[in-house]
Amino acid sequence: MSEMLPTRDGYGKALVECGKKDKRIVVVSADLEDSTRSKWFAEQFPERAFTVGIAEQDMVGTAAGLTLNGFTVFINSFAVFMTNRAYDMLRLDVCYNNRNVKVICSHAGLTVGEDGASAQCLEDLALMRVLPNMKVVVPVDAIEAAKATRAFAEEEGPMYMRTSRGPFPVLTKETDPFEIGQANVLREGKDVTIIACGIMVSESLKAAELLKKEKIDAKVVNMHTIKPIDETMIVQSAVSTGAIVTAEEHQVHGGLGSAVAEVVTRKAPVPMEMVAVMDTFGESGKPDELLKVYHLKDVDIVAAVKKVLKRKFDTAKV
Amino acid sequence: MASINIEEFKSLAKDFRKQILEVTHAAGSGHPGGSLSAVEILISLYGYKMKHNPKDPTWDDRDRLIISKGHCTPVAYVTLANYGYFPKEELKSFRKLGSRLQGHVHIYAPGIEFNTGSLGHGLSVANGCALGARLRQKNFKVYCLLGDGELQEGSVWEAAMNASHQKLDNICAIVDYNKVQQNGPVNEIKNLEPLAKRWESFGWEVEEIDGHDFNQLMKALDKFDSVKGKPYMIIANTLKGKGVSFMELNPAWHGKAPNDEELKKALAELK
Numbered sequence: 001m002s003e004m005l006p007t008r009d010g011y012g013k014a015l016v017e018c019g020k021k022d023k024r025i026v027v028v029s030a031d032l033e034d035s036t037r038s039k040w041f042a043e044q045f046p047e048r049a050f051t052v053g054i055a056e057q058d059m060v061g062t063a064a065g066l067t068l069n070g071f072t073v074f075i076n077s078f079a080v081f082m083t084n085r086a087y088d089m090l091r092l093d094v095c096y097n098n099r100n101v102k103v104i105c106s107h108a109g110l111t112v113g114e115d116g117a118s119a120q121c122l123e124d125l126a127l128m129r130v131l132p133n134m135k136v137v138v139p140v141d142a143i144e145a146a147k148a149t150r151a152f153a154e155e156e157g158p159m160y161m162r163t164s165r166g167p168f169p170v171l172t173k174e175t176d177p178f179e180i181g182q183a184n185v186l187r188e189g190k191d192v193t194i195i196a197c198g199i200m201v202s203e204s205l206k207a208a209e210l211l212k213k214e215k216i217d218a219k220v221v222n223m224h225t226i227k228p229i230d231e232t233m234i235v236q237s238a239v240s241t242g243a244i245v246t247a248e249e250h251q252v253h254g255g256l257g258s259a260v261a262e263v264v265t266r267k268a269p270v271p272m273e274m275v276a277v278m279d280t281f282g283e284s285g286k287p288d289e290l291l292k293v294y295h296l297k298d299v300d301i302v303a304a305v306k307k308v309l310k311r312k313f314d315t316a317k318v
Numbered sequence: 319m320a321s322i323n324i325e326e327f328k329s330l331a332k333d334f335r336k337q338i339l340e341v342t343h344a345a346g347s348g349h350p351g352g353s354l355s356a357v358e359i360l361i362s363l364y365g366y367k368m369k370h371n372p373k374d375p376t377w378d379d380r381d382r383l384i385i386s387k388g389h390c391t392p393v394a395y396v397t398l399a400n401y402g403y404f405p406k407e408e409l410k411s412f413r414k415l416g417s418r419l420q421g422h423v424h425i426y427a428p429g430i431e432f433n434t435g436s437l438g439h440g441l442s443v444a445n446g447c448a449l450g451a452r453l454r455q456k457n458f459k460v461y462c463l464l465g466d467g468e469l470q471e472g473s474v475w476e477a478a479m480n481a482s483h484q485k486l487d488n489i490c491a492i493v494d495y496n497k498v499q500q501n502g503p504v505n506e507i508k509n510l511e512p513l514a515k516r517w518e519s520f521g522w523e524v525e526e527i528d529g530h531d532f533n534q535l536m537k538a539l540d541k542f543d544s545v546k547g548k549p550y551m552i553i554a555n556t557l558k559g560k561g562v563s564f565m566e567l568n569p570a571w572h573g574k575a576p577n578d579e580e581l582k583k584a585l586a587e588l589k
Contacts, residue, residue: 026453050449050484058442058476065446068382068431069454088436089473093443097425097433 002202004167008106010142011163012037014149015074019045022153026071028052030059035165036076036106056081060089060101067099072153075101079108079121079162083128094158095131102152103128106163109249110277110294111199111287113166120282126254128160129227135159135180136226138197138256141170144224147178155180162198166287169202171222183230189219192305192312193237193244197223197256200247200275200296207301218305229259231267238268243312245273245304249296252276271311273304322366327532330365331357332588334400335561337409338392339584342575345413348421351571352465353393355496355529355556360397362535363461367542372402375428381458382431382447386440387465387494388422389573395419395427403429438471440464441491445481448489459542462491467499470508475520481549482521490542490550491522494529496558500572514553522551529554562587 019025019041027049033039042049052058056077063073075082082105083090094101108121128136137152137159139145145163152159159180171186178184186201187208196204201222208218219241221233238244244264246257257274264272277294291297334357342348364370368381385394391412399406404418404427411417418426422435431447434440444462451458468474481489495513497504504510517524523545527534538552558572559565562584576584 026450048453052476052480053483055476055480057438057473058445058480061439061442061473061477062446062449062480064432065384065443065448066450066453068443068447069450069456071450071453089439089442092433092436093439 002169002171005142005170006164006167007139007142007145008037008163008165010139010145011104011149011161012040014146015041016044018150018153019048022072024071025074025153026050026066027074027076028059028063028066029076030054030056030081032077035078036104038074038076038104056086057089060086061093063101064093064097064099067101071100073101074104074152076104078119079105079124080119083121083124087127091131095133098133098157100156101158103158103160104163105161107165108162109164109198110282110290110296111164111166111249113287113290114284116284117281122251122277122282123254124162125226125248125250125256126258129254129259133158135228137180137224138162138226140198140201140222140224141168141172143170143172143174144178148180148224151178151180164199168199171202171205178224181225181228181230183224183233184222185219186222187218187220189217190241191217191243192309193219193221193241194247194301194305195221195223195234195237195244195256195260196247197226199249203291203296203298204247204301206298207305210298210302211305216305216309223256223260226256226259229263231263234260234263235268238264238270243271243308245275245301245308247275247296247301250276252278271308271315273308275301275304322536324532327361327365330361330400332561334361334393334396336585336588337396339562339576339581341396341409341412342392343581344410345575347413347575348392349389349573350392350575351498351558351565352387352494352496353390354560354562354565355558356390356393356463356494357560358530358532358535359463359492359494359554360393362532362539364397364401366536367539368461369458372429375403379456379458381461383461383463384432384440384444384447385423385430385463386434387437387463387468388434391419391421391423394423394430398427398429403427437465437468438473441474441477441481444489444491445477445484445486448486449484451488452486460489462489464491464493466493466495466497466504466510469493469510478517478520478522485547486549487546490539490552492552492554494556495553496556498558498567498569498572500569502569517551517553522549524551524553526553527555529556530560
C-alpha cells in the first residue's frame with residue numbers, strides 16, 4: 001500500500017522552498033490560504049504574501065499587475081472559483097498579456113467529496129487548455145506536485161496546476177524525472193495503453209493488475225501535462241499497442257481524453273475509449289463512493305479496455 | 319515641472335480631437351465618443367504630470383498608466399504618437415491587419431503598459447502594479463484610466479476595496495465620467511450616483527472636477543502627491559463626444575467611425 005498525501009501539500013511545501021531561494025516569488029490568495037496551502041508560504045514570507053479577500057477576479061488582476069514588476073506570482077483558490085469565476089481575467093490579464101502568473105487550484109474533481117457538486121470542479125482542464133499561452137499540469141502525487149511547483153517557479157509564463165483536497169497515493173520517487181510536457185510511463189505493456197492523470201493514474205495501475213489476470217498487458221502512462229501534451233508519447237503508444245483508453249477525474253468533454261484524441265485522430269488513428277465524468281454534475285458523498293458511482297474506478301477502466309480491445313480486433317479482422 | 323502654457327494645451331487638445339476623428343475615419347471603425355472625452359485627461363498626464371520617456375518606454379522608474387477603458391484606443395494612440403512614442407504616420411494603420419495599433423489597447427504600441435478591452439479589469443492590474451512597486455521600494459506612480467460605464471462591473475469594486483485595504487497611496491485612478499455608455503445615458507442604465515460618496519465610502523480620497531479644464535486637472539493631479547495612506551480618485555466630469563456638436567452625449571458615437579461627410583463636418587467645427 002502506497003503512502004497517501006494530498007498533492008496540495010506537495011505544492012505548499014515546495015512553494016516555501018522556492019520562496020527561500022527566489023525573492024521574486026510572490027503569493028496572492030483569496031481567503032483560502034489554509035485549504036490551498038499557500039498559508040505555509042505566507043507564514044514564512046508575510047511581506048510577499050497578499051490576500052484580496054473573497055474576490056477571485058481581483059486576485060487574478062492584482063497578480064498580473066504584480067508581474068509588471070518582475071515578480072513570479074502564484075495565485076491560489078479552489079479550482080471552481082478560480083477557473084470559472086475569474087475566467088475573463090485569466091484569459092485577458094494572464095494569457096493575452098502573457099504574464100508570469102502561476103494559477104494553482106486545489107479541490108478539483110469529484111474527490112472534493114461531501115461539499116457536493118457546486119465545489120467539484122470538473123471543467124478546469126478544458127477551460128485552461130483552450131487558452132493560448134497557458135500550460136496545464138495535473139500532478140499525480142505530492143512528490144510530483146513539488147517538482148511541478150519548482151518547474152513553475154523557474155519557467156516564465158502562465159501555468160495552471162490542479163491539486164487535490166484528499167490524499168492521493170504516492171506513486172513516484174524524488175529521483176524520478178519530471179519535465180513539463182513529457183509524460184512518464186509507469187508500466188510497460190503491449191496490448192493497450194491507458195493514459196491517465198491525477199488520481200486516475202493509481203486507478204489505472206490497479207486496472208492494469210486486474211487485466212494482467214486476464215492476460216491483457218496494459219501500458220500505463222502518467223500524462224501529468226495536459227498542455228503542451230506529449231504527442232510523441234501518444235503516437236508511440238498508439239503505434240505500439242494499437243488501442244488507447246484515457247482516464248480523468250474531469251468532464252468527458254474537453255479534458256485529457258479530448259487532448260489525446262486530438263493527437264490520435266491526426267497522427268495515429270487507433271480505437272479509443274474515455275473514462276471520465278459523462279456530462280453530468282457530481283453530488284455529495286465520500287470521494288471513493290463518488291468515484292464508484294460516476295464510474296471512475298479501476299473496474300471501469302477494465303471495462304473500457306475490453307471495449308477498446310474488441311474494436312481493435314474487429315478493425316484488424318476487416 | 320516646466321511652466322505650462324494652457325493655451326498650448328488647448329490647441330493641442332483641438333489637434334488631438336481632429337486626429338482622433340481622422341484615425342477612426344481611416345480605420346472605418348473604432349470608438350470616437352469615449353476618446354474625445356478623455357483628451358484633456360491624457361494631455362494632462364503625458365504633458366504635465368507623469369514621469370515618462372518616449373525614447374525609453376520601458377524605463378523602470380517611469381510612471382505607469384493602465385488604461386482600463388481599453389476601447390479608447392484613438393485617444394491613447396494619438397497621444398502616444400504626438401508625444402513621440404511612435405511615428406504619427408503609423409496612426410494610419412490603426413485597426414488594420416498586422417498593425418501595432420490594435421482595436422483595443424495592446425502593448426504592441428510603445429507606451430501601452432497592458433492589454434485591455436474587456437471592461438472592469440484595469441484597476442486590479444493597476445493595484446497589483448502599485449503593490450509591486452511598494453514591495454520593490456520604487457517611487458513611481460501608477461495611474462488608471464477608467465470609464466464610467468465600466469463602474470457597473472463588480473470587479474471594479476473588488477479592486478476599489480483592495481486598494482484602500484492595502485493603503486495604496488501610489489495609485490491614482492481617474493474616471494472619465496462622460497455620462498454615456500453604448501446603449502444610453504449611464505445613470506439611466508444603472509445609476510452610479512452618488513459616485514464621489516461611493517468611492518469615499520470605499521476608503522478613497524476623492525476629487526471631483528471638470529475633466530475638460532486643464533487648470534482643474536493639473537491641480538487635481540498635483541493633489542495626488544499629498545494624499546497619504548489611501549488611494550486617490552479623480553472623478554473627471556466630461557462629455558462623451560466632446561468638441562463635435564452632433565457627437566456630444568450621443569450614444570450612437572460610442573463605437574462607430576465618421577463617414578466622409580461627417581468627418582468634414584466635425585473637422586469644420588474644430589477649426
